[in-house]
Each structure stands twice: as structure tokens, then as C-alpha cells.
Amino acid sequence: MTTYSGTIPAELAREEHVTRFDIHQRVQHFFLMVSFTLLVLTGMPLKFAESGISKWWISVLGGVEPTRLIHRGAAWVMIAVCVYHALYLLYGIIVLKKKFTDIFPTKNDFILFFQEMAYFTGLRKERPRFPRYNWREKFDYYAMFWGIPVMALTGLVMMFPVVATRFLPGWVLPVALIAHSDESMLALTWIVVVHVFFNHFVPGVFPFNPSIFTGKLSKERYKVDHPVEYEKLTGQSVQSKEGN
Amino acid sequence: MLSGVRKSVRWLLVLTGALLLIGLYLLLTSHRAFALDETGCLQCHGTPGLSKTGPSGQTISLYVSEARVNTAAHRYIDCTSCHTSKPHETAITLNKQTQAEKCGTCHSYQYKLHAQSIHGQQLRQGVTEVASCLDCHSAENNPHAVIRVLEYSAPTYKKNIAGTCAQCHAQEDLMATFGIVEKVYESYMRSFHGKATALGTYKTTELDKATCTNCHGVHDIKSVSDPSSPVAGMENLTKTCVSCHPGAGPEFVSGFLGHKEASPRYVPAAHYTEILFTTLLISVITFGIIVVLLAVRKYIANRWKETL
Ligand code: HEM
Ligand code: HEM
Numbered sequence A: 001m002t003t004y005s006g007t008i009p010a011e012l013a014r015e016e017h018v019t020r021f022d023i024h025q026r027v028q029h030f031f032l033m034v035s036f037t038l039l040v041l042t043g044m045p046l047k048f049a050e051s052g053i054s055k056w057w058i059s060v061l062g063g064v065e066p067t068r069l070i071h072r073g074a075a076w077v078m079i080a081v082c083v084y085h086a087l088y089l090l091y092g093i094i095v096l097k098k099k100f101t102d103i104f105p106t107k108n109d110f111i112l113f114f115q116e117m118a119y120f121t122g123l124r125k126e127r128p129r130f131p132r133y134n135w136r137e138k139f140d141y142y143a144m145f146w147g148i149p150v151m152a153l154t155g156l157v158m159m160f161p162v163v164a165t166r167f168l169p170g171w172v173l174p175v176a177l178i179a180h181s182d183e184s185m186l187a188l189t190w191i192v193v194v195h196v197f198f199n200h201f202v203p204g205v206f207p208f209n210p211s212i213f214t215g216k217l218s219k220e221r222y223k224v225d226h227p228v229e230y231e232k233l234t235g236q237s238v239q240s241k242e243g244n
Numbered sequence B: 001m002l003s004g005v006r007k008s009v010r011w012l013l014v015l016t017g018a019l020l021l022i023g024l025y026l027l028l029t030s031h032r033a034f035a036l037d038e039t040g041c042l043q044c045h046g047t048p049g050l051s052k053t054g055p056s057g058q059t060i061s062l063y064v065s066e067a068r069v070n071t072a073a074h075r076y077i078d079c080t081s082c083h084t085s086k087p088h089e090t091a092i093t094l095n096k097q098t099q100a101e102k103c104g105t106c107h108s109y110q111y112k113l114h115a116q117s118i119h120g121q122q123l124r125q126g127v128t129e130v131a132s133c134l135d136c137h138s139a140e141n142n143p144h145a146v147i148r149v150l151e152y153s154a155p156t157y158k159k160n161i162a163g164t165c166a167q168c169h170a171q172e173d174l175m176a177t178f179g180i181v182e183k184v185y186e187s188y189m190r191s192f193h194g195k196a197t198a199l200g201t202y203k204t205t206e207l208d209k210a211t212c213t214n215c216h217g218v219h220d221i222k223s224v225s226d227p228s229s230p231v232a233g234m235e236n237l238t239k240t241c242v243s244c245h246p247g248a249g250p251e252f253v254s255g256f257l258g259h260k261e262a263s264p265r266y267v268p269a270a271h272y273t274e275i276l277f278t279t280l281l282i283s284v285i286t287f288g289i290i291v292v293l294l295a296v297r298k299y300i301a302n303r304w305k306e307t308l
Helices: A010-014 A023-047 A052-061 A064-094 A107-121 A135-159 A161-167 A172-200 A219-225 A227-234 B002-029 B066-071 B079-083 B096-104 B108-116 B118-124 B133-137 B158-169 B172-177 B184-190 B192-199 B212-216 B233-242 B250-254 B268-301
Strands: A017-019 A216-218 B051-053 B059-061
Touching: A017 A219, A023 A052, A023 A064, A023 A172, A023 B192, A052 A064, A052 B192, A064 A135, A064 B192, A107 A135, A107 B268, A135 A161, A135 A172, A161 A172, A161 B250, A172 B268, A216 A219, A219 A227, B096 B108, B096 B118, B096 B133, B108 B118, B133 B158, B158 B172, B158 B184, B158 B192, B158 B212, B184 B192, B233 B250
Parallel strands: none
Antiparallel strands: A017 A216, B051 B059
């Protein structure tokens, strides 16, 4: 997230791609994706213990104990990613003097949200003009700020129930299980239905959006998805048009 | 000369072949156990369909399956050890209490414990719906198919115990007649201990979680209102949890819902958390699905995959 101060970066005029994510963001997302997938694969069979698929899947993994071990291992990876992200932000703010303002929620996001809904329902002809991060991307990002702490704290309570109840009241145990169990369904459905849909299954992007893996996005795509940012980066104005 | 050598080689081959076959037969059959039937009772009782007519006119099967006896815990005990040398002189009772007493002639320790348990006390007073030896030790309630307790197929094997108790304790009507309204089996299977035990393999390392008997006892199961029950009162319950959760304190135990469900009166925090998170789940996902559906509608209208 370099702060572009209105000047046109020289390389951007030549290249076909725009650099969207730096290496830290890509590494963080990679480990988030891997750990999340493992957590889902090893958590869901416990939640739906009575179903036949769970029994089959647990036997593939070699029993409950290996399954729980993988869940715990992946959980530590996810927690490590959070620490990494916190250090990344701190280092960026204190040392690199970055502002990270692009990701801040603004009033404009609400306007863009209603514009996009109007566009989807056909009440509006042009796509809304999104800045670097659209409202969905911001929503995803802040959902992590709620979701991961909930999962990690409740998970740690269940991991160390005896230690936890040494300084917390007893009712945190059933509360932790309920919160962990329900929040996991929320995260899973959101990621599969909304996150993966809008990042991969939309026309022009399908079947795969490389941005978070290579860090780069084609200029053509950028013009469509983030016209405001594109203009800021290149100085060229982008005409909104109908279409995806 | 040559034909003589050939002949002996051929004989050698035949002989080794025969030896191999015999060895194979012995190898394959050696694991089969045979019941000790010194008195030849199975000559008659091993025939399916052998029966007698009971005092009230009902047919009582007298068939004893040899296959069952061969795999039972008592396969090396002769029929007459349990039936006396004159088995035809005593009529069978088909009564849980006298059957238990018969088991108790050899297993007196287990019998005594059971007799003092809630199940045994009731049994001695003529309540037959409670558990007796065969309810827990034979899947078919068959005195000749008692399985060794540590065999995987035994109803007493740790992985199977919850199912064994569920034969009765999952029957709501039956339990209601005894004033037990909590859905003990369902709630156990919802708990971490229950799920992990159900999903675990049969290996002992997978079965270190608590099952019914770890909390309630085995032959000495007490009514939960009996102060000597291992789950009665904070002190006893703590001791029970500590046996597997070293260092567990009163707060750890107070967070245990038992077989009850959280409600506004019982562990309200858990009850309201459930409501809060369910509401959150439903509203956020509904929102997400609506947005996705609207987008899909739009993209279809623009035609799928038509870029820009
Ligand atoms: C981030 C840190 C996390 C930690 C420390 C953690 C830890 C735990 C622990 C200790 C359990 C109890 C089962 C056991 O003891 O093996 C559990 C259960 C579970 N976890 Fe996690 N977990 C984490 C993240 C996640 C995530 C991201 C998901 C999926 C979205 C997830 C899904 C589940 C599910 C579905 C269960 C079963 C709950 C039930 O029985 O209803 N967990 N987790
Ligand atoms: C399972 C497969 C996943 C795929 C294929 C995937 C794909 C992507 C892609 C393509 C982007 C870049 C979007 C852009 O160009 O702006 C992205 C961004 C992001 N992803 Fe994922 N992701 C996955 C899982 C996850 C998980 C499990 C999490 C968190 C638990 C997550 C959190 C994020 C966040 C916070 C961003 C940045 C904000 C955004 O662009 O939406 N992703 N992901």
C-alpha cells in the first residue's frame, strides 16, 4: 500500500499489470487461506459428528486425535498470521510512515454500496466507481477483525479449559463452544458464498483471480474494478460503462 | 535310472504340496475357538427351533447357537457349571433377578455392587425395566453370548457404552415413567466428550474422553440425588472431573451443563450467546446471499463471461 502522491509511477506507464498487493499481504493471505481450509476440514466433522460424511472423513484422517491435532496446528498458524499482520501494520505506520488510509471505512462506502445494489437491480446503468478497496473488500477485511479474535479466543478457552477457568467464570466454557461453533458457520458460508464468489466467479475474472497470489492485476481489469484508483495511479480518466 | 529320479522328484513335490495344504488348513482354523461342550448338550440344543411351551402357553426357544457360544466369554466353561449336572430338573425362569443371581454365584463382587446400585435395588423390588447383567453384557440379551468386556464388539467396550445405556435411557416414555425427563443420551452426544468418542476409532488412545460410566460408575451406578453418586454435588462432581482433568477447579465444573440445556434460568450466558450468534449468522448470511443473488441476476442479464 504505497502512498501515491498524484505522480504517475514511471513503470506503470509501460507495464500491463498494476501491482495490487505486496509480498507481505500475499504471504498473509496464503497462510490465512491454507489455515482456514484446514480448520474447516478438521472442525466441521466435530460439529456435525453424527453425519456419515464426518465419520468417513475422520477415518481418512486417521481418527479424532489426528484431526484435533491438525485443528490445533492450523489454529496456531492462523494466530501467527494475525501477529504477522499486526507487526506489518505497526512497522508500516511507525517506520515506513504509511497511512493505510485506503482501507479505512468512509461514508462513501455506503454510497457505493447503494449504487452497486442499484446497478445489480438495474436501477442504475453504470457500475459504481470504486476506489482501491470496494465496500465488499473492506467488509471482508473488517470481518477478520471480528471473526479471528472470536475464533481464536473461544478456541483457546476450549484448548485449555482448566487454565481458562482458573481466572474466568465457569460459564465461559459452554459460551466458548457455542460462539466458536456458530461463528465458524458464519465464516465458512461468508467466505464460500461471498468472498470466493466475488473474487473468482464474476464475469471477466472467472475462473481465477490471480491478484492475491501474484500481487498483480491486469490494467484492463483494474480499470473496471477500481476506476478511481486507476485514475489516481495513471492520471488517465476512465469512462464508466455498462457491463459487468 | 532317469525315470526313477523323476519319479522321486514327483513324489517329493506331491508330499511338500500336501504338507503345505495341511499347514495352511491348521493355520486358518487355529484361531477358531470351540466351546467346551463336554456333556454334549449342543447335540440337542444346537438345533435351531428346539423349544418348549411355557406355563402360560408361550413358546420358549431352547436353541443355543453354537456360533455365539464359541465367541462368548464363557466358551471354556461347561454348560453344567451354570446349569448344574441335572439341567432338566430346574425350569428356566426368564427372570432378570434370578439370572443376575446366577451370574453372581461366580461374579459375586460385581453382583454385590450391582445389587446396591439404582438398577439393582429396583430390580430386587421387582422393577424389570432396569439394567441387569445381560442388558449390558450381551447385545442380544442372551446368557450364552456374554462378550468379554474389552472386545471391540462388546456392549461394554468404551466406544459402545453410550449406545448400551441408550437402549433404555434414550426411550423418553420409559424414562418419563421413572421421572427422568432430561434427554441424557442426546445431550451427551451433543457434548464434546460424546462427539469425540463417537468419532474416535476403537484404539484406546482415541477413547480417553468421558463416557457415561466414567461419570456415573459401572456396576455401582447411583441415583443422581443419592449423595454418594459421583455426580451428586459440587464436591463429588469435581473429583470425577479431576480424575481426567488434573487441576480442575470449581469454576471448571460449574461450567458443565450436565444433561440440561442452557435456558434463561440455567447458565443464561450460554443461552443468550446462542441467540446472539444465531441472529448474527442468519442476518449476515441472508445479506450476503441477497447481494450474491442480485449480482448473479445482473451478470446473467449481461451474459455470463461476456467481458467488459
Ligand atoms: C483461530 C484459532 C482456532 C482455535 C484455537 C480453535 C480451536 C478449537 C478447539 C480447541 C475446538 C474444540 C475441539 C477440540 O478440542 O478438538 C474447536 C472446535 C471447532 N472448530 Fe476451531 N479453532 C480455531 C479456528 C477455527 C476456524 C477458523 C474454524 C472454521 C471456520 C473452526 C471450526 C471449528 C469447528 C466447526 C469446531 C467444532 C465445534 C463443535 O463441536 O460444534 N475453528 N476449535
Ligand atoms: C479459500 C479460498 C480463498 C480464495 C480463493 C481467496 C481469494 C482472494 C482474492 C482473489 C483476493 C483479492 C481480491 C482483490 O483483488 O481485491 C482476496 C482478498 C482477501 N482475502 Fe481471500 N481468498 C480465500 C480465502 C480467504 C480467507 C479464508 C480469508 C480470511 C479468513 C480471506 C481474506 C481475505 C482478505 C481480508 C482479503 C483482502 C480484502 C479483499 O480483497 O477482499 N480470504 N482473496
